[in-house]
Amino acid sequence: MLITKVIVTVVAILVLTTGLSFAQKPPVMKMTTEIPPGITPAMAKKIIGKGSKYAYTYLDADGNPLDGSKTYKVNVPPNVPAKDFWSFTIYDNQTRSMLQTDERFPGIDNNKSGIMQNSDGSYDIYFGPKAPQGKKNNWVQTVPGKGWNTIFRLYGPLEPWFNKTWRPGEVELVQ
Numbered sequence: 001m002l003i004t005k006v007i008v009t010v011v012a013i014l015v016l017t018t019g020l021s022f023a024q025k026p027p028v029m030k031m032t033t034e035i036p037p038g039i040t041p042a043m044a045k046k047i048i049g050k051g052s053k054y055a056y057t058y059l060d061a062d063g064n065p066l067d068g069s070k071t072y073k074v075n076v077p078p079n080v081p082a083k084d085f086w087s088f089t090i091y092d093n094q095t096r097s098m099l100q101t102d103e104r105f106p107g108i109d110n111n112k113s114g115i116m117q118n119s120d121g122s123y124d125i126y127f128g129p130k131a132p133q134g135k136k137n138n139w140v141q142t143v144p145g146k147g148w149n150t151i152f153r154l155y156g157p158l159e160p161w162f163n164k165t166w167r168p169g170e171v172e173l174v175q
Contacts, residue, residue, distance in 0.1 A: 046162050049083040053157040058093065058149035061170035065093075069144035071128030075169035076110075078121030083156030085110050088125060090140055093147035101141040108140050132174070 045051070058066055066072065080086050087109035092099045099106040108115065108125060114137040117123055126132050127150070131139035142148055152168050160166035 048159055048162070049156045051155075051157070053154045053161055055152040055168060056149065057171055058147070059171075061172045064173075066127070066142075066148050066150070066171065068099075068142035068146040068148055069129060071126060071130075071132065071174040072171045073174050074125050074127075074171045076123040076125060077166065077169065079160070079166065080110070080154070081158035081160040081166050082110075082154040083158060085155050087153045087155075088127075088140060088150050089153070090127065090142065090148045090150045093149055099143060099146065099148050101143060103141045106140060108138070112137065126174070127171070128174070 060066060060072060074088075076086065087107055089107035090099045091097065091106075110123065115123065116135075116138050124135075124138060126135050126139045127142055127148075128139070129142055129144050131141075150171070154161055
């Protein structure tokens, strides 16, 4: 548990201080491009198809903090540049630990049984206290009254991630 808090804290600090913005609106999704020594080299170097790369956000597309009582959607465009897989994990802003919910794990990845892919090859992922109707397999539970943040991870990142020709969508409030 302590190691998770340390890793999340280090990633958050690095993203906020050295990350590159992918947003055209307020800087929302950010990518860590430099990791200090002591962290695995696969995270720090551009190694196509090896290691992992992260994008982190605690704000929605309008620049508002993510709120556990609201429902959000993020589109993961087709052709995700990950040799292995991609994932979202959500964290509690206060404890910096994984958000404690009724679900076994506060996250989702493209290996999840039953995850629904859109006809264009993209995925719509939902975050909220209750799953939108018919979207439970693409949903990550949040907790009303809790602020949260998410880290999008690519395992085995491919060239489009590094040259920024592919990026995840913004976290958008569902009205």
